[in-house]
Amino acid sequence: MKPIRLGMVGGGSGAFIGAIHRIAARMDGRFDLVAGALSSDPTRAASSAADLGIRGYTSFAEMARLEAARDDGIEAVAIVTPNHMHAAPAVAFLNAGIHVICDKPLSATAEQARQIADAAAESPARFFLTHNYSALPMVREARALVAEGALGQVRLVHAEYLQGWLSDEVHNKQADWRTDPAQAGAGALGDIGTHAWQLAEFVTGQTPSHVSADLSSVVPGRPIDDDARVALRYASGAKGGIWASQVALGMENGLSLRVFGDRGALDWRLGDSERLIFTPKDGPAQILTRAQDRSGSFRTPPGHPEG
Amino acid sequence: MKPIRLGMVGGGSGAFIGAIHRIAARMDGRFDLVAGALSSDPTRAASSAADLGIRGYTSFAEMARLEAARDDGIEAVAIVTPNHMHAAPAVAFLNAGIHVICDKPLSATAEQARQIADAAAESPARFFLTHNYSALPMVREARALVAEGALGQVRLVHAEYLQGWLSDEVHNKQADWRTDPAQAGAGALGDIGTHAWQLAEFVTGQTPSHVSADLSSVVPGRPIDDDARVALRYASGAKGGIWASQVALGMENGLSLRVFGDRGALDWRLGDSERLIFTPKDGPAQILTRAQDRSGSFRTPPGHPEG
Amino acid sequence: MKPIRLGMVGGGSGAFIGAIHRIAARMDGRFDLVAGALSSDPTRAASSAADLGIRGYTSFAEMARLEAARDDGIEAVAIVTPNHMHAAPAVAFLNAGIHVICDKPLSATAEQARQIADAAAESPARFFLTHNYSALPMVREARALVAEGALGQVRLVHAEYLQGWLSDEVHNKQADWRTDPAQAGAGALGDIGTHAWQLAEFVTGQTPSHVSADLSSVVPGRPIDDDARVALRYASGAKGGIWASQVALGMENGLSLRVFGDRGALDWRLGDSERLIFTPKDGPAQILTRAQDRSGSFRTPPGHPEG
């Protein structure tokens, strides 16, 4: 299988998530980064591209047009810009027939989200949103357990994503755009609450029908929410809640999900991500891991990729 | 120091919390159970009292009157009846000048609560409500840390009390009165949510100024709440939440409290009750235990009661 | 059932384990402490007995003789003296036909142990050694699992008891006799290694046939072992180890047991004593608790003493 030729928008030197994307793209050898509009600053865009040994562009629009025209042009693009800069490049690449892998949250405004949705609907290319935690093995196991009925009817859902790095007024490249309503759209709710929301949806297979959210700016003067409590109601009768905070002092990446059904329950925490606690109604809690297939056998070295 | 002569209302054979109270009363040798109106059923009241070797009564009113008249009468009474039967005996004993140790929640109705409050205000005797978890060493340490400013200004409070034993429609002596609105007054919120509420109040030293509660009867046909989510606002600007559930399948006694301030944070869980995680703003999380005094020395055998 | 009339040897004011025994004896109401030779110091013996409101003696020999002669004399005696003072009173009370509840370890020397064994063999009274951890519910569950074959053939056993309170040269009443070979007989191995040894024996039902012990005095100048590593071999072919240390800085009561068989495994830790991890060969690890009967149902409030 030949690697997919990948482009990137954003992710120049000094950026955070772009570098993470590049590491992830390299891991399984299925992507080959060949082009990028890595920065809105032309000099930085050029030097960052040179550092990576890829074709550099100073404009995503130009990149979409020229790459679409090349025989060896990119097949997919990763958009790793601040939230308000997702929609424009996403639409441009979708219109050019190039698959889009877009960082979450979808956009800074509902209007931008609709633009992306419309472009995706009309494009032969596909649009992907990087809710990365749903790729973790035990999260997928959790989803499978719910899907196969091991929890029975889902009754209670509780997802949290707690961080503490914005407990103070902080100024640096990452904090600045994330706490700027114009660039971020939403604060804690958008930056990490979206992960919690999607995790709950991915595992339960249900989307809440009603929400009631209590957003706060805990740090004085912060123009965006840094703590969000959301009450959820589902059409199925299930209820739940999401708590997302970036002022939970001391917390690093406190993502967790608990789901209680009438036949079983699940508990998963990112800090112990390789274990999934599953409690069936008629037996003790079980510690599920990926090294263990459903039959419970351990016959190969743990982590063995090929059996 | 002579033991306090103790009476008991409720707690006859087959009861739950009465037996627990008796064990607790014996532990430190400071109480001596000498009398009881242990059941509303006269035969059971008599046989239960005989089993315990104490003076038996078939009426709490008579017990209050006669014990108050004896030179060796009880000095305090423990009321361990279902919630709707707290107020009448509490008032009777308070009026008789006998101290009252009353099980939580205070009562089944607000009117009953007012009756108790009025009687307590007029009585020379004292009234105690058994929020037992606030006696745990690390809970007291948590309270001390908040009080001395180690957390700075409290911003976020989250308390949970999750049980799963009412996940199904259950019928037994304990379940029946706890799910009967007439006897219990409230369901999960009253039975265990009160513990979470009091824990948060005890540790933070703050009472919420506003609440918004979402009570549900998750098990079909149950006439009382079995799941409660409560959003809290404090006059100080702090916010928080309580989640109390008795349909959280698989959970036994999932009481926990997390408090985040602007200078530190606390995390305590009943399932690991001897440890308190304290994260100061300027350092790593610390695992506090009672064997350790503030200076961190371990110079006597752990648990040594006398140094 | 009338309470058992209990006496105590040792446990005067300033002692450690005597006070613990008295709390434990009171908890279930089955013992009534009525007499004691609480101290080798006559004044302290008298004042301690007066404080407790019991018959005081200044000599255990006299106590054994006089109590045996009384109609309301003690039926059992708890011996809570330092190790070298177990044998003499144990023999005296056994000879007087009074049951003996003796603190562990059995004695300070093998000769003393033989004296106790001989007296117990000839006495109508019974002799009990207080290996208290074997009373914990999940330890008993562990033993039951091994006994019923859930682990298959036991292969590996590992028990630890780690404390850190003797990491330095410490001088106080508790440390002094525990680090004095004449009074203690053995150091870490005798004081806490015995608990680990007994726990392994109690759960597996097997006694090692061969041992190889590496005892050290880690703190310079300490005349007794403060760290012990013991390799074990069993007649069944199983092997194992015990690690007991009182210089494991920061550890409080780090007692734990792991047992691996050919069909299942167990992991239990005192710091999380209400949970027992059981891993069957053909399935995921299970978290066993006492609130849960074998069928996994949770139909009464957790901890419910009467069902």
Add this chain to the structure above:
Amino acid sequence: MKPIRLGMVGGGSGAFIGAIHRIAARMDGRFDLVAGALSSDPTRAASSAADLGIRGYTSFAEMARLEAARDDGIEAVAIVTPNHMHAAPAVAFLNAGIHVICDKPLSATAEQARQIADAAAESPARFFLTHNYSALPMVREARALVAEGALGQVRLVHAEYLQGWLSDEVHNKQADWRTDPAQAGAGALGDIGTHAWQLAEFVTGQTPSHVSADLSSVVPGRPIDDDARVALRYASGAKGGIWASQVALGMENGLSLRVFGDRGALDWRLGDSERLIFTPKDGPAQILTRAQDRSGSFRTPPGHPEG
């Protein structure tokens, strides 16, 4: 910085650790796999190389000779064969002046180890052994704490590596060579005990001066050790132990290290690898993480690679 041109010996289709090496080599973009003698089977060697798009060889000796002669030849080679096949290719590549990254354990026999040592001593190229766990951030933090004196003088060291996948007689590609004395040299001790040994050495900076090992073949008929207990003595006076087992049923990758000094203690476990528990003598246990620099500040998103 240009990527290092990397070759590989072993790691053809069906192999375990070779694929892991390739993932790791891709992650940070500093290696470029360009050549390989991926299998001792010529057909598999060719097809595996074709699958990876690299220069394929059927002989490591030929590969060493030809790659050394090319201008664009490999600069380093990863040797990922079974243990008995480490020495010959290692010597060949070292003799050809090509750096060697060799899987652990070093070799199947002491004689082979000496051959590698001699070749490395005479070669301008460097020789690396892949003790991968020492690259984990909290392991490095542990080493730094010991080096800077935070533990004072190290007294007790205990390392474990417990797996359960060989609890039964197992036959598959991985199990077969690992339990064959001719190919593996040693069993549990060599396969995973080496990790525990190296971890202890890496963190403490000390090599034991004396060892006493108790090796067993727990599974009947197994011709190699599957459980090893090793007692350690250090020249410094410290003592310790290693327990390595592949018949610890239910364990997956139970690697852990505990170090106790006279001024502090460390506890690290692979299953919770992002946290390091450090207990200083004069304060509570601390939970160290990599998101936290020594000053305890959390000012960037957790995991932020560029500040």
